[in-house]
Amino acid sequence: MHGSRSHLPATGDADALLRLVAACRAPAHLASLRAAHARLLLLLHPSHPSAAPARVKLIQAYAACSALPAAHAVLDSLCSPDHGAATTTICFNVLIRALTAASLHRDALRIFASMRPRGPACFPDHYTYPLALKSCAASKDLLLGLQIHSAVARLGLDANRYVAHSAISMYARCGFPEDAYRVFDGMQNRDVVSWNAMISGFARAGLFERAVDVFKQFVVLPCSIPDAGTMASILLAMGNAKAEDIILVGKAFNEMRLKELISWNAMLAIYANNEYHVNAVELFLRMEKDGVEPDSMTLATVLPPCGELSAFSVGKRIHEIIKRKGMLPNLLLENALTDMYASCGCLKDAREVFDSMSARDVISWTSIISAYGKHGHGREAVDLFEKMLGQGLEPDSIAFVAVLSACSHAGLLDVGKHYFDSMTCRYNITPKAEHYTCMVDLLGRAGCISEAYDFIMMMSIEPNERVWGALLQACRIHSNMDIGLVAADSLFRLVPEQTGYYVLLSNMYARAGRWADVTSVRSVMANKGIKKSPGASIVELGDRVHTFHIGDRCHPQSEMIYQKLDELLGRIRGIGYNPEVEATLHDVEEEDKEGHLSVHSEKLAIAFLLINTSPGTPIRVTMNLRTCGDCHLAAKLISTITSREIILKDTNRIHHIVQGACSCGDYW
């Protein structure tokens, strides 16, 4: 496509000119389009049978070239009586469609309103109303939406399913889901789009359970065929879903004969948003096997689960796919890659992605800051935060969480205090529970327990369990019984069923040698029927994820793993390993403390990877609890005797261990 007139077809060939018009899809084609337009005017008399379709094509083409005024001008030229009213309406529809597609909803509604004065012959029709209602929905204009919907009813067009579907969406998006449901309920025969509209309507109005109910009603219908729209609609309602619902949606997805990319992406997102990380990664592998071409949404969705699982090799392969497909630069993907690498403990790769970016937003900076923070490199995190400020970017609430937690991981007490003050005073950000948790953790672990307690007392919001949990943790480290008991009381009041805190408390007693109290906490747990959440470690080997539990003997290689572990523990005893009996984070039986420590899931996972990977390969382990002191020490010594990097990610941070030294500097 070129702008020069010499490339235009010879005069007289209207069809070729129309094909040329239809091929103009970008601003660069505008000159060609104008030239073709001029020729067509000369060639086609308004009464010519091709004149009307030509107008429609011209409006579409101008809109596609982002020349909306020109598109509008074509419409304005339609004043001659040679044009039928039908043509005029179609041209209006096409222009309005172009405006809604460009999210110019106010303009769309203005053009819509200007139809009537055109004369009694030019009515909006069943094509126009859905577009108008969509614009009402997008601009949350319930009043206009109601007017339009009642006009539609007066005209008897409300039986049209397109109209009904856009009305459902309009009412729901304007915050009136029950009115949306009335439209849905009154429909004579519903199709899949009707159901999708109602599902997403309830979801968008925040009525997640209603949305899931409608989904369930739909899939049990004898001849219902859910489609990509169904999957995309239900996704929003599955933020914090019940296991049975996730299984149900997964079943519907599996039964879909034709799986469009959006369906795959939605299913991935449902798994990812519900911490079904393994399912998400496995689904992605299935996509690869089935030859489904991923798009940037697919990859941006599956990268966080890769990070969560420390599935470095899959994550790295996704990075290769992104590069091969020429998807970069793309902020969403680059930010996701930074996070994924950081979460896998590959700070260097995370930094490389970050450095290679051609544009960075606050989220990019937050990602790299929290990457350094989680690895215990507080100074670097703080430097990056300052650099971000230097670039004129305004930190938001989450950016402050990143820098404050970096300070707390590294024990940068004064810097953390400074940022907390600057957040509230300079940036007028109201601290949330996360910020308070960082500060209590920072103060508490630095030994300022009573200051941390005072901090909680001065909070402007009700302290939640994480805030008290941070204080209890600090009290355990510094053996502060008095405040520790206050924290424990508050915790048991807030979340009596949360097991981790009982363990923390019993640990605190254990550290102080108060074994009677340890026993009484345990009996409270036993009386309440509380079961500790089992410690589990996961590792990636090839494309498979392996899970280990404490004392696990289910793994096919179990025999070898225990042999290896025995050998390792024997060797590190010789260089200073002495099981930390007091730090019995996950054990149950007191009499067998050392035995239990030696089979903590992270140790099994490390032994498993040592057996199955070649010398020099880094060992990556992700666990669902905080790593205990004993395992931390063992991992450091094992890294020494085997000359392996060990990257241990727990729920709180990342321990990057090289030759016996951990990035956390043993402050954790």
Added chain:
DNA sequence: ATATCGGCGG
């Protein structure tokens, strides 16, 4: 010659 529902980060 034209339309309805639908995915979103740190």
